[in-house]
Amino acid sequence: MNLNVAVFLGSKLGSDSKNLKIIKEFSEWFGSENHNLIFGGTETGLMLELVKNLSKKNSQIISIFTKNLYDNSPKSKYFSEIIITKDLSxxxxxxIDKSDVFVALPGGLGTLNEIFEVINKNLLNEIDKKIYLINDNLFWTPLEELFKSLVKIELLDQQKLKKNFKVCKLEELKTEFKKKYAKNRS
Structure with a gap:
């Protein structure tokens, strides 16, 4: 069975052109792996770049919208399935329920919200699912440093955090997926 992978990333392009390079490289790899994309966004910014690239690979793209976001967004030609919920929560x-694993690419407040929710649910033992922050352009280094500071002042348990949280390069993600998730492949 292929994995359901939630990918969190920005609804804006941002000013760093390296973000587009990372999206393209991630899309090339992800599309060749035949995993299903669980996606909580629209077709704008970095999100649009991701779904455009993955649709060329015939990837399954499942988008989960809030009703308000769906009503105020352009209608998609890239999504395989659309699910509409009442609100952000x-x-x-x-x-989170539909996903086996999570990947965060560069993004803003929405991406941070999603990352923190996954981390908190793991820390509270509500889920046991890993989240990877792709850091090829050092985008996530400040967040990683914040977590290190919280560990240092004993406001965060490093062992619990390390179990299901990793800041890594795309190549590390590829290697870990081969090792850790190969058993899920058909």
Whole structure:
């Protein structure tokens, strides 16, 4: 069985052109792996770049919208399936429930919200699912440093955090997926 992978990333392009390079490289790899994309976004910014690239690979792209976001967004030609929820909390919960693993690419507040929710659910033992922050352009280094500071002042348990959280390069993600998730492949 192929994995359901939630990918969190920005609804804006941002000013760093390296982000587009990372999206393209991630899309090339992800599309060749035949995993299903669980996606909580629209077709704007970095999100649009991801779904455009993956649709060329015939990837399954499942988008989970809030009703308000769906009503105010352009209608998609890239999504394989659209699920509409009443609000952000139910959307995030459904993304987490449907996903086997999570990947975060560069993004803003929405991406941070999704990352923190996954981390918190893991720390509270509500889920046991890993999240990877792809850091090829050092985008996530400040967040990684914040977590290190929280560990240092004993406001965060390093062992619990390390179990299901990793900041890594795309190549490390590829290697870990081969090792850790190969058993899920048909």
């Amino acid at each position: 139910s959307r995030n919960e459904l993304i």
